[in-house]
Amino acid sequence: MAFLLGLSISGCAGSGGEDSSGGGGSGVGYADMAGDLPAAGNPDGFWPVPEEASAEDTTAPDRVVGDGTAQSCTSEAVVAAVAQGGIITFDCGPDPVTIVMQETAKVFNDTGPTIVIDGGGMVTLSGGGLRRILYMNTCDPDQVWTTDHCQDQDHPRLTVQNLTFVDANSKGEPAYDGGGAIWVRGGRFKVVNCRFFNNVCADTGPDVGGGAIRVFSQYQDNPVYVVHSTFGGRDDLGNGCSNGGGISSIGVSWTILNSLFSHNRAVGNGGNPAESGTPGGGSGGAIYNDGNTMTLSVFGSRIAHNEVNAYGSAIFFVSNNHDGTLYLQEVNIQDNLNHSGHPWEILPGISGHYDTTLILDDLSIIE
Numbered sequence: 001m002a003f004l005l006g007l008s009i010s011g012c013a014g015s016g017g018e019d020s021s022g023g024g025g026s027g028v029g030y031a032d033m034a035g036d037l038p039a040a041g042n043p044d045g046f047w048p049v050p051e052e053a054s055a056e057d058t059t060a061p062d063r064v065v066g067d068g069t070a071q072s073c074t075s076e077a078v079v080a081a082v083a084q085g086g087i088i089t090f091d092c093g094p095d096p097v098t099i100v101m102q103e104t105a106k107v108f109n110d111t112g113p114t115i116v117i118d119g120g121g122m123v124t125l126s127g128g129g130l131r132r133i134l135y136m137n138t139c140d141p142d143q144v145w146t147t148d149h150c151q152d153q154d155h156p157r158l159t160v161q162n163l164t165f166v167d168a169n170s171k172g173e174p175a176y177d178g179g180g181a182i183w184v185r186g187g188r189f190k191v192v193n194c195r196f197f198n199n200v201c202a203d204t205g206p207d208v209g210g211g212a213i214r215v216f217s218q219y220q221d222n223p224v225y226v227v228h229s230t231f232g233g234r235d236d237l238g239n240g241c242s243n244g245g246g247i248s249s250i251g252v253s254w255t256i257l258n259s260l261f262s263h264n265r266a267v268g269n270g271g272n273p274a275e276s277g278t279p280g281g282g283s284g285g286a287i288y289n290d291g292n293t294m295t296l297s298v299f300g301s302r303i304a305h306n307e308v309n310a311y312g313s314a315i316f317f318v319s320n321n322h323d324g325t326l327y328l329q330e331v332n333i334q335d336n337l338n339h340s341g342h343p344w345e346i347l348p349g350i351s352g353h354y355d356t357t358l359i360l361d362d363l364s365i366i367e
Contacts, residue, residue: 231286251291
């Protein structure tokens, strides 16, 4: 059963140019966070943010990366701070800084239990085109197995805020694939005031995704919050993966508030399960949601200029037991491109089961 409220669909395509949040500069000067790169979040998004989805208080940090100079803010310092957990901030001097990670920062499950990484709007973490930036997995014994129900424990509670993640690449990950910039399983996870540019994961495969973020099994099925964040934002900054150019998950609910997804790409081909003669993938240009009994809530956000080769140029939402709900309120969906046409759509740019429960209000779709 579907509930449709306040839905507006227009057939006139836009210019296909840059989003209003992006600048017109050439090249990517990641350290110039006050320059021509898109800002964090949807500038037209004003959805109220609940307290639990808000930024965490970092006025009394447990750990500070750096001693006041850019040179002191190293990959080694970031990795060490994340391994110790707690509230982490940065002191890298007066100017924006880019830290190129020489190894992936990994959360240990017996630290925290609250772990906050706050860049203060001045820090960019780069994968250097070679590696994932951040990893948390409550079911990985190498990161300490703390309970007998690792897939459903309330810690660690990881928040990333006021950070930019760029040039991450998880294509070489042999075990935990997907999640170009960030890979999370278990506990709780939240993203606030962050930007994700040019992050990638595997190019093909039916069950791999999340150019920027990949998430599994959150505590008691609570949602992942993504607040006032940007994924892509300009045609030279988009994230990409086989599925879920921006974000991807299996069996996870999301609440996305006042955020921007644009110019992200699901580059696989053949869908899931993979069609005969294809490697699979290519679904969910911005967002890929798969699993059972989950909810995707998108409020005050914009999803534009994303691309797929299979299904869901904006959103792929498939609840395998047909017991999932898709909420879209004060959302603009515009000019997303499906190179195979418009198969299996329940709304323009959105693919899923025909009986998906839809709750829509003030939704604008421009094809």
